Amino acid sequence: MPSLSYHRPSSITEAVQMAHDDPDAKLLAGGQSIIPSLKLGLLAPSAFIDLGGLADLRGVRLAGRSLRIGAMSSHAEVANSADVRKHLPALAHLASGIGDRQVRNRGTIGGSLANNDPAADYPGAVLGLGAELRTDRRAIPADSFFQGLFATALGPDEIITAVEFPLPERAAYVKFPQPASRFALVGVFVSLTGKSVRVAVTGAGACVFRVPELEQALARGFSPESLAGITMPADALNTDLHGSAEYRAHLIPVLTRRAVAQALA
Amino acid sequence: MPLQIQLRVNGSAVTTEITPDTLLATFLREHLHLTGTHVGCDTASCGACTVLLDGLAVKSCNVLVAQVQNCDITTIEGITPADGSLHPMQAAFKACHGLQCGFCTPGMIMSAIDLVMHHDHSSDAEIRAGLTGNLCRCTGYHNIVRAVMQAAPIMRSAKS
Ligand SMILES: Cc1cc2nc3c(=O)[nH]c(=O)nc-3n(C[C@H](O)[C@H](O)[C@H](O)COP(=O)(O)OP(=O)(O)OC[C@H]3O[C@@H](n4cnc5c(N)ncnc54)[C@H](O)[C@@H]3O)c2cc1C
Numbered sequence A: 001m002p003s004l005s006y007h008r009p010s011s012i013t014e015a016v017q018m019a020h021d022d023p024d025a026k027l028l029a030g031g032q033s034i035i036p037s038l039k040l041g042l043l044a045p046s047a048f049i050d051l052g053g054l055a056d057l058r059g060v061r062l063a064g065r066s067l068r069i070g071a072m073s074s075h076a077e078v079a080n081s082a083d084v085r086k087h088l089p090a091l092a093h094l095a096s097g098i099g100d101r102q103v104r105n106r107g108t109i110g111g112s113l114a115n116n117d118p119a120a121d122y123p124g125a126v127l128g129l130g131a132e133l134r135t136d137r138r139a140i141p142a143d144s145f146f147q148g149l150f151a152t153a154l155g156p157d158e159i160i161t162a163v164e165f166p167l168p169e170r171a172a173y174v175k176f177p178q179p180a181s182r183f184a185l186v187g188v189f190v191s192l193t194g195k196s197v198r199v200a201v202t203g204a205g206a207c208v209f210r211v212p213e214l215e216q217a218l219a220r221g222f223s224p225e226s227l228a229g230i231t232m233p234a235d236a237l238n239t240d241l242h243g244s245a246e247y248r249a250h251l252i253p254v255l256t257r258r259a260v261a262q263a264l265a
Numbered sequence B: 001m002p003l004q005i006q007l008r009v010n011g012s013a014v015t016t017e018i019t020p021d022t023l024l025a026t027f028l029r030e031h032l033h034l035t036g037t038h039v040g041c042d043t044a045s046c047g048a049c050t051v052l053l054d055g056l057a058v059k060s061c062n063v064l065v066a067q068v069q070n071c072d073i074t075t076i077e078g079i080t081p082a083d084g085s086l087h088p089m090q091a092a093f094k095a096c097h098g099l100q101c102g103f104c105t106p107g108m109i110m111s112a113i114d115l116v117m118h119h120d121h122s123s124d125a126e127i128r129a130g131l132t133g134n135l136c137r138c139t140g141y142h143n144i145v146r147a148v149m150q151a152a153p154i155m156r157s158a159k160s
């Protein structure tokens, strides 16, 4: 491994400047995805820019009808936050099901979203609620953030600072976990706000996606029965040793029905 | 480029120079010779390397020492009382036969301590869910769950 430098900026501006000045440096959050890539040799950055010292990136704040979660909040902090549990229990539930307790004590929401693993859980909630990502320079709506396999709308030196979740009337997340890692074989996030329904599916494709057919059916009537008879094509879905594309296609309406039932419970 | 760092390990201040890619597990085992922390998979999967970071369980094979500057690390060596007796969780693992080969045990015990201190752990299901980050290839988990149930009230009464 070529020699690696380590920086610990004390402000967001300083962190952005460091990332800008050294295009081969990588931001470091919880390290739960990037350290394994480093060890596997998938990545050989010139430096790590550790966001761990930036208090501005931490914490959960309720502001009117939305919940703002700092990028460096750990999965455990989100799962245990009294505000998240009270106002957005579906998100607390999602965070409490990521990986295992040790991973949740380190991994962060900002790191998970920037990484955009096809089987990650948080992208489901962000797209399924129509949240907004705040960065050092702009706000990015969920609908344009996730751009493909491990690809996002972030610029090379852009830092996620927070995620702003609008509070829905009803929401739920149901995942079929891959039993060893707990990543989503398929995960479905549904939300209802006024007349608007969102259904976001993670784990099944190159990255999280919405399913208009399921959303329209649920907009006509928000109940599991509204989904009767709807099937999903397997084209373009993932096949791997954990499950075929056909199996994943089958799981999507099944998990959507369960999520709707949970959101109504 | 070497990096000067400070942290606390089992209550003692440590100041040292490391390279930025040094894993916490490597640092504990090879620099401090605290070999009670085991490395099983080295891929953040098995939990054998679990230690407490400011009281919370983490996999030390997936944390850089550089990230934990000025933090408090507790390893299996740091939980035994000065008189050489066992921590209640260790005593319960021994009494309940919660180990066979013992390879997973230090990580299992550190993880179980965080579980009892910070999470719901009253039912069999909660304990099993709480320990999903730790794999054991010998015991079948049954006696590990019994050990956690036995240690929990003792740890709680010691805390209050
Ligand atoms: C055993 C195991 C099981 C897991 N199971 C699951 C699971 O079930 N579900 C799930 O969703 N995930 C799972 N994960 C992944 C975990 O959630 C990671 O914590 C997460 O994907 C990355 O977050 P991090 O904070 O650790 O980021 P890091 O690993 O530090 O960084 C990841 C990437 O994001 C970039 N980055 C980090 N922060 C920012 C920021 N603020 N702005 C811009 N870029 C940034 C980094 O440069 C890097 O490229 C698992 C991981 C492990 C090791």
Ligand code: FES
Residues within 6 Å of the ligand: B038, B039, B040, B041, B042, B043, B044, B045, B046, B047, B048, B049, B050, B059, B060, B061, B062
């Ligand atoms: S050695 Fe760290 S999790 Fe297996």
Ligand code: FES
Residues within 6 Å of the ligand: B098, B099, B100, B101, B102, B103, B104, B105, B135, B136, B137, B138, B139
């Ligand atoms: S006692 Fe042998 S691996 Fe757990």
